[in-house]
Amino acid sequence: MIKTPYLLFLGDAPDSLAAKVAQGIRDWRPDNAIGQFRMEGCKADMGLPDMTLAEAKAAGAQTLVIGVANRGGVISPLWKKVLVAALEEGFDLASGLHNLLRDEPELVAVAEACGRALHDVRIPEVKYPIANGEKRSGKRCLAVGTDCSVGKMYTALAMDKVMKARGLKSSFCATGQTGILITGKGIPLDAVVADFMAGAVEWLTPDNDPDHWDMIEGQGSLFHVSYSGVTMALIHGGQPDALILSHEPTRTHMRGLPGHALPTLEQLRDTALPLARVANPACEVVGISVNTAALPEDAALACLAEIEARMGLPAVDPFRQGAERLVDALAAL
């Protein structure tokens, strides 16, 4: 559990795209983002107050979150100076970088001396149990994709936001680095040891109120041979009551796997639903989330209408249209 609120470290980001993590926090948990810290030459701007470490500390920030991807996989000496100063100022550090904070002896030494925590959210911090498959109280929703990176996290965050706005009980449950940094907790599922994957998902989504929904962040795809095992563990550990099918209509092959065609939404439904019912016989597919970012408005709406008619389920781009109709479908279950 990472202490909130955050000061978002944008470093020397060459553009806003490099600061995707910071953007996610600002968009989905604005209360967690007190300000931004930009170094000289930084080209990213989250529209948050620029703060020094001392100003952010005074404003109540607890953790400096590295909200930017580093170049070449190395924590530069320029960054390190700021990170050390932040520890000395009383901040914890949190990072989803490939190269770990804990592998930097200087940061480890200062953190220890100052009694501060270093959170590398790529590494599990918990010893997860083996899944026991027992039915848990409360409800769970999971987005499963025809491919990786088709908008499953965005869908879950958007649905969670609508649920909360309607006064319904909902939690977004992060299963990847960005999701964990956005919410301050979760499981880095792709870094969990095989035997404990499903157990980690059970741990993440425990018993809850009967009318509470866990909106579980999806990972990978049953049709992506590199990561399908992770998806399978999410489906069985999450024992979802509701599945959302997620799709990106312009993709020509599975991400990173040229020559591997995408499945149809029908194939995805017919594969994922029976598998989900192994863990929860009551599971239903309730809607479809389509990432139409690559299409102009007209084509996007036509695509959504075609899918909706074909599949007999609400088909929505949560970014263009909001997730209202997907939440309606959940509520109708």
Add this chain to the structure above:
Amino acid sequence: MIKTPYLLFLGDAPDSLAAKVAQGIRDWRPDNAIGQFRMEGCKADMGLPDMTLAEAKAAGAQTLVIGVANRGGVISPLWKKVLVAALEEGFDLASGLHNLLRDEPELVAVAEACGRALHDVRIPEVKYPIANGEKRSGKRCLAVGTDCSVGKMYTALAMDKVMKARGLKSSFCATGQTGILITGKGIPLDAVVADFMAGAVEWLTPDNDPDHWDMIEGQGSLFHVSYSGVTMALIHGGQPDALILSHEPTRTHMRGLPGHALPTLEQLRDTALPLARVANPACEVVGISVNTAALPEDAALACLAEIEARMGLPAVDPFRQGAERLVDALAAL
């Protein structure tokens, strides 16, 4: 890669059942088992020559393999004396125990001083790649089960033995602790980090001669919620050309999951085959391996006949009947 041949350490095993690993090595790789080392009070006997460490060394043994489960998860002081002496005698040590050799400071120190290796086969020794899904040359066969522990390893070993006896090209590819100790190599799949599971299986079963078969050891079950992700990674990383369905007909619920019914063989076929075809469109289900150990001969044969008629595929108990007909089915592909 563990150096062969072995001296099998049976310790103070209370019975032969406790020495299952040693039994597996003797049954499936007798050339790897030069002799057995038994301590006072040992009640297990593999029928191999009893040897002192010096005798086994002189006979060419390279590794002392712990072929027995330890009680209470602790390496006893009595055992440790033998293990230290073995290192000093020039043996490597190999173990599939839950408590690791590498966590015993005394063993680590002596191994280092003597230049010997400690193999804990529960822990990956290789940095596996992420799976790339590219089609590999050669053929692969994988057993998938209605449940865990239904005889998938036994089936693969029995088929590999028949293949070799017929002069066909075949390799048994171990994916679990016992299989690794039997053959001296493999991947401890359930201990691999999620993102690298399928890649580990690809690494294990690389390009080979067009007429060579990898007989891949199965793990878990698509229908076992605790381990289904591991099975999924095997199916996609292994890109099998042939699936064997494995079943235990007397089991009343999924292993360790009371209340979870087993799927039918039809459900297993209809779930596993489409998933396998994501990685290899040419994949076929070729036969069924039934573990009838809990049935008397008459009932076993009746059960096999019923399954064979129902499924339209050869149904065989490889332990009672040998794996000849399963290999025939492979050859007919």
